Amino acid sequence: MSYTIALNFEDGVTRFIGCKEGETVLDAAYRQKVNLPMDCSDGVCGTCKGHCEQGEFDMGDEYIEEALSDEEAAEGMVLTCQMVPSSDCVIQVPVASSLCKTEVGKVEGTVAAVEQLSEDSIELVVDLDEGAEIAFLPGQYVHIDVPGTEVHRSYSFSSLPGEQRATFLIRNIPNGVMSGYLGERAAAGDRLTLTGPLGSFYIREVTRPVLMLAGGTGLAPFLSMLSQLVEKGCEAPIHLIYGVNKDDHLVKVDALDEFAAKLPSFTYATVVVDEASEHPRKGYVTHHMDAEVMHDGDVDVYLCGPPPMVDAVLKHFDAQGIVPQSFHYEKFTPNEAGSKS
Structure with missing residues (x-):
């Protein structure tokens, strides 16, 4: 059994890691070369504190009050050195990704289709390279490099996470760099680089309307x-x-x-x-x-x-x-x- 843990860093970068059954989030992160903040790893210092936005887990009773108070625990705060997930989880990490020696991911793909949906919007369909599925939380976005330029534009996925085919709705802007490419030069098979996922805009666990x-x-x-x-x-x-x-x-x-x-x-x-x-x-x-x-x-x-x-x-x-x-x-x-x- 393995669980998917989304680590959302304060600079907007999200990194997904796998956590084995019975494994702490901190150990899982270090195993996958994500150096989450840590001093003691014993539930004493509180350095690894974060906020679990969704998911089930066990914190045990090995940590001390000074590291994580009852009030903080009731609000969803966790110590990643003690947190053992029992489901997929989303955790807010209150430091920049660069401080944890992790980077935003990059994947490659090809243009599968470009469709003018209206004068105002274009749909871009990208087939990701085999084995290059990009994990993201629904609502997040990626940077897409504009072929033939040195710039990128950022777009939210309109497709479901885990799919080999990614789709995007793109506003058709007169003289826009991406709009110009899609409307004038884009062809099936063009290579694209996607960087991400990014952003704190994503659906949380639905518990009310x-x-x-x-x-x-x-x-x-x-x-x-x-x-x-x-x-x-x-x-x-x-x-x-x-x-x-x-x-x-x-x-x-x-x-x-x-x-x-x-x-x-x-x-x-x-x-x-x-x-x-x-x-x-x-x-x-x-x-x-x-x-x-x-x-x-x-x-x-x-x-x-x-x-x-x-x-x-x-x-x-x-x-x-x-x-x-x-x-x-x-x-x-x-x-x-x-x-x-």
């Missing part, structure tokens, strides 16, 4: 999240509000219909900004966040979209006095090297 807010190609990470929820099953209410500027910017609606058919607890609504649209729901996502989807604040909110959308949602929460149980968001800014665009 979830509200997903997507703007444009910010839909991508939610497609990945929903794929995992369908695979694992979920009974909690999941509602997605997907906003775009124009009617023909709505993409992947057929995929959302499939998710709704496979996951009874999932519902979604589309919103169009254009006042000339005949769409039944016009305006911004904040105009359609009614009390029913907010569950009196007993809700986990995930938001991915351009900065103005993120700012508008934050202001809406403040104006309405809404404090969700948790709020996770990802901003993407066009035309910047390494941006989520």
Whole structure:
């Protein structure tokens, strides 16, 4: 028996390691050349302290109160030198990956397809090299080098972790470096380098209702999240509000219909900004966040979209006095090297 442990470092790098049954996370990390912080390895100093966001484990009783208090343990804090997982886990490590002598991973792949979904969005399909599957948490992103240039752009996966074929929704930006490549030069078989995974925007264990807010190609990470929820099953209410500027910017609606058919607890609504649209729901996502989807604040909110959308949602929460149980968001800014665009 082996468990997959996602180590999320404070610089946004995620490293996945395997942990054998009965093995501590610290020992598993060192075995795989990830030097997690450590001084004593006996549960005395507290140097290896982190936060377990999800998963089951046993901490035993060999550590002392000064290293990990009862209050900290109740909040999910762990000592990796004592933590023995009994399931897959996600752990926040409060140091940079470079200090643990680990690096963000790189994988190679080839362009399988490029499809113009609308004037506003392009789907990129990448076949990863054999044996080069990239592990990630649904919602995370990678840097993709733009062929023929020395720059990269960053995109969230829209596909499920562990698949040999990775997909991405990419905003079509006039004169954009990646947009220009995809629209003018890309061909099946082109070689691509993907660096990652990165980011703290990913689906956590679902224990209450979830509200997903997507703007444009910010839909991508939610497609990945929903794929995992369908695979694992979920009974909690999941509602997605997907906003775009124009009617023909709505993409992947057929995929959302499939998710709704496979996951009874999932519902979604589309919103169009254009006042000339005949769409039944016009305006911004904040105009359609009614009390029913907010569950009196007993809700986990995930938001991915351009900065103005993120700012508008934050202001809406403040104006309405809404404090969700948790709020996770990802901003993407066009035309910047390494941006989520």
